[in-house]
Amino acid sequence: xxxxxxxxxxxxxxxxxxxxxxxxxxxxxxxxxxxxxxxxxxxxxxxxxxxxxxxxxxxxxxxxxxxxxxxxxxxxxxxxxxxxxxxxxxxxxxxxxxxxxxxxxxxxxxxxxxxxxxxxxxxxxxxxxxxxxxxxxxxxxxxxxxxxxxxxxxxxxxxxxxxxxxxxxxxxxxxxxxxxxxxxxxxxxxxxxxxxxxxxxxxxxxxxxxxxxxxxxxxxxxxxxxxxxxxxxxxxxxxxxxxxxxxxxxxxxxxxxxxxxxxxxxxxxxxxxxxxxxxxxxxxxxxxxxxxxxxxxxxxxxxxxxxxxxxxxxxxxxxxxxxxxxxxxxxxxxxxxxxxx
Amino acid sequence: xxxxxxxxxxxxxxxxxxxxxxxxxxxxxxxxxxxxxxxxxxxxxxxxxxxxxxxxxxxxxxxxxxxxxxxxxxxxxxxxxxxxxxxxxxxxxxxxxxxxxxxxxxxxxxxxxxxxxxxxxxxxxxxxxxxxxxxxxxxxxxxxxxxxxxxxxxxxxxxxxxxxxxxxxxxxxxxxxxxxxxxxxxxxxxxxxxxxxxxxxxxxxxxxxxxxxxxxxxxxxxxxxxxxxxxxxxxxxxxxxxxxxxxxxxxxxxxxxxxxxxxxxxxxxxxxxxxxxxxxxxxxxxxxxxxxxxxxxxxxxxxxxxxxxxxxxxxxxxxxxxxxxxxxxxxxxxxxxxxxx
DNA sequence: ATGAAAGCGCTAACAT
DNA sequence: ATGTTAGCGCTTTCAT
Numbered sequence: 193x194x195x196x197x198x199x200x201x202x203x204x205x206x207x208x209x210x211x212x213x214x215x216x217x218x219x220x221x222x223x224x225x226x227x228x229x230x231x232x233x234x235x236x237x238x239x240x241x242x243x244x245x246x247x248x249x250x251x252x253x254x255x256x257x258x259x260x261x262x263x264x265x266x267x268x269x270x271x272x273x274x275x276x277x278x279x280x281x282x283x284x285x286x287x288x289x290x291x292x293x294x295x296x297x298x299x300x301x302x303x304x305x306x307x308x309x310x311x312x313x314x315x316x317x318x319x320x321x322x323x324x325x326x327x328x329x330x331x332x333x334x335x336x337x338x339x340x341x342x343x344x345x346x347x348x349x350x351x352x353x354x355x356x357x358x359x360x361x362x363x364x365x366x367x368x369x370x371x372x373x374x375x376x377x378x379x380x381x382x383x384x385x386x387x388x389x390x391x392x393x394x395x396x397x398x399x400x401x402x403x404x405x406x407x408x409x410x411x412x413x414x415x416x417x418x419x420x421x422x423x424x425x426x427x428x429x430x431x432x433x434x435x436x437x438x439x440x441x442x443x444x445x446x447x448x449x450x451x452x453x454x455x456x457x458x459x460x461x462x463x464x465x466x467x468x469x470x471x472x473x474x475x476x477x478x479x480x481x482x483x484x485x486x487x488x489x490x491x492x493x494x495x496x497x498x499x500x501x502x503x504x505x506x507x508x509x510x511x512x513x514x515x516x517x518x519x520x521x522x523x524x525x526x527x528x529x530x531x532x533x
Numbered sequence: 534x535x536x537x538x539x540x541x542x543x544x545x546x547x548x549x550x551x552x553x554x555x556x557x558x559x560x561x562x563x564x565x566x567x568x569x570x571x572x573x574x575x576x577x578x579x580x581x582x583x584x585x586x587x588x589x590x591x592x593x594x595x596x597x598x599x600x601x602x603x604x605x606x607x608x609x610x611x612x613x614x615x616x617x618x619x620x621x622x623x624x625x626x627x628x629x630x631x632x633x634x635x636x637x638x639x640x641x642x643x644x645x646x647x648x649x650x651x652x653x654x655x656x657x658x659x660x661x662x663x664x665x666x667x668x669x670x671x672x673x674x675x676x677x678x679x680x681x682x683x684x685x686x687x688x689x690x691x692x693x694x695x696x697x698x699x700x701x702x703x704x705x706x707x708x709x710x711x712x713x714x715x716x717x718x719x720x721x722x723x724x725x726x727x728x729x730x731x732x733x734x735x736x737x738x739x740x741x742x743x744x745x746x747x748x749x750x751x752x753x754x755x756x757x758x759x760x761x762x763x764x765x766x767x768x769x770x771x772x773x774x775x776x777x778x779x780x781x782x783x784x785x786x787x788x789x790x791x792x793x794x795x796x797x798x799x800x801x802x803x804x805x806x807x808x809x810x811x812x813x814x815x816x817x818x819x820x821x822x823x824x825x826x827x828x829x830x831x832x833x834x835x836x837x838x839x840x841x842x843x844x845x846x847x848x849x850x851x852x853x854x855x856x857x858x859x860x861x862x863x864x865x866x867x868x869x870x871x872x873x874x
Numbered sequence: 875a876t877g878a879a880a881g882c883g884c885t886a887a888c889a890t
Numbered sequence: 891a892t893g894t895t896a897g898c899g900c901t902t903t904c905a906t
């Protein structure tokens with residue numbers, strides 16, 4: 193096998209044996225100062241530690257893993273990092289896992305089930321002890337993979353008590369219902385729904401089902417790119433509608449902000465001329481003008497719950513229960529009661 | 534050692550020997566169907582593959598790593614995921630690394646050098662072959678760590694040809710100079726500078742140095758939290774200034790958007806009453822109203838460049854050169870020429 | 875308190 | 891085309 197140059201440094205990394213030889217002790221002793229320093233005499237210990245420093249010895253993770261059977265890290269698969277909502281989820285997940293002494297490794301899937309399988313494979317290859325997924329629409333190959341590796345796997349961003357995987361998340365149907373219900377209570381009966389691509393996105397689909405379940409409203413659905421630009425686009429379409437909707441329910445804050453900005457540019461007054469409601473509750477949503485009313489999705493709590501579930505699964509063999517977290521309506525300035533007809 | 538339950542599944546994972554035995558072949562043959570399937574007879578191969586499926590065998594990453602000396606993944610350390618700028622960088626980095634057959638593992642440091650050391654340690658522990666850092670301000674322990682592990686390490690978001698680490702990034706000083714220079718050319722001589730915490734943030738410090746290097750301007754510096762709220766805060770402070778600055782240069786788009794929204798709320802017309810300039814060029818910046826003029830920071834190219842550098846370092850032993858990427862002024866709507874005095 | 879030696883699961887020579 | 895075998899770097903009995 194060709195010699196692998198892992199750095200500019202040429203002389204290959206020192207190993208246990210090198211240290212043992214240099215310190216004039218056995219490998220067992222060196223291993224002991226590494227793992228249970230108190231079980232070795234102070235003199236020897238200090239000597240060995242000195243040699244370890246001199247030789248710049250770092251234990252091989254692989255060799256450790258092979259012996260302990262543990263790598264102590266879990267993998268997370270998210271559609272994209274380019275959405276603050278996942279960032280916040282991951283931050284919470286990472287923190288909670290840390291309490292179990294578990295590290296987190298993140299991969300992005302671009303919302304593509306095949307990429308997800310590839311990335312999952314990589315994660316398993318490098319030794320992930322568990323997987324945390326987003327959403328519930330996954331390629332069959334993914335399930336085979338995790339089953340084959342007997343890998344604890346958790347789905348999030350979704351609540352589905354009877355699915356193939358334990359899920360921790362909010363009920364997207366309910367979240368969407370809250371959204372439309374609120375608008376209805378404010379007197380709106382002609383509502384435009386702005387949402388991202390439905391294709392392969394189970395969360396979006398669930399939300400739309402939630403919307404449709406509320407009757408007594410005339411809906412106009414706008415499917416656009418999941419981006420600010422998409423939101424702007426939707427705003428244009430909506431303004432051209434006859435009769436014009438009195439409110440816009442966006443299935444994501446990113447979309448809602450795109451809508452907001454475009455309406456502002458067109459000098460359509462919000463919420464006087466038209467109401468806008470978001471979903472997610474991003475950090476920025478509180479600071480838009482007007483401040484965005486939205487459905488808060490509990491992603492931080494979801495991250496913490498997922499972390500606990502995985503931690504207990506891995507450390508105590510506790511199979512997680514499906515866990516449902518409640519979305520919450522946040523009323524700010526972008527939705528108004530409908531006055532005149 | 535206590536038996537580790539890695540899943541609900543109880544019977545321990547099958548290994549190469551189990552497969553070999555069940556298939557009636559040697560471990561070498563099984564290893565071959567795994568790594569060079571063509572070198573084994575179709576019959577045997579298919580048989581072995583069948584057994585692999587039945588036994589749900591997945592090769593141990595650790596054992597592989599120990600033999601090949603390779604884990605094929607690199608670690609990246611970023612301050613936070615909660616900023617689109619890092620998300621875009623990471624996406625580009627991940628894609629480029631993939632071309633080298635290298636996976637990416639991300640950890641967040643919260644801009645804290647000590648956390649960075651901890652996270653770096655974890656990354657090395659799980660077998661990262663290289664590290665990609667953000668910024669150049671790092672704890673000494675970090676350098677010791679990477680030196681000890683002889684780990685290829687790259688710093689980004691910064692250009693510093695003579696530093697301890699190879700760097701790939703833009704010159705933050707130049708970026709800030711471009712910002713102020715542009716405002717100056719538009720006739721502004723009283724400028725407010727809005728920036729995040731200077732403490733431990735080398736990029737911000739460099740930018741401020743860039744600002745100060747341009748003379749003929751009266752500056753007012755506003756240090757605020759790095760957030761939309763921080764930007765809003767700064768806007769309030771600036772409006773109270775006597776005489777009022779004619780332009781605001783923000784050292785980040787997040788801050789600039791905070792400023793924009795607050796000014797809008799206060800009905801201060803942009804750019805008529807005051808000009809606002811950002812830095813970063815986030816996806817949203819193009820869609821604000823008015824559209825944000827800003828200094829584009831080439832984070833995507835930076836991600837690609839970093840990926841290539843690390844890939845070539847790892848795969849071909851090529852030590853990277855420091856690489857400098859140019860920021861670029863994007864003029865949109867939020868900055869105007871100063872007319873009346 | 876320390877050492878010798880047997881593996882962990884795999885890959886890669888080297889044989890056949 | 892397939893098998894045998896010697897490790898990879900470490901942890902862990904079991905002796906001493």
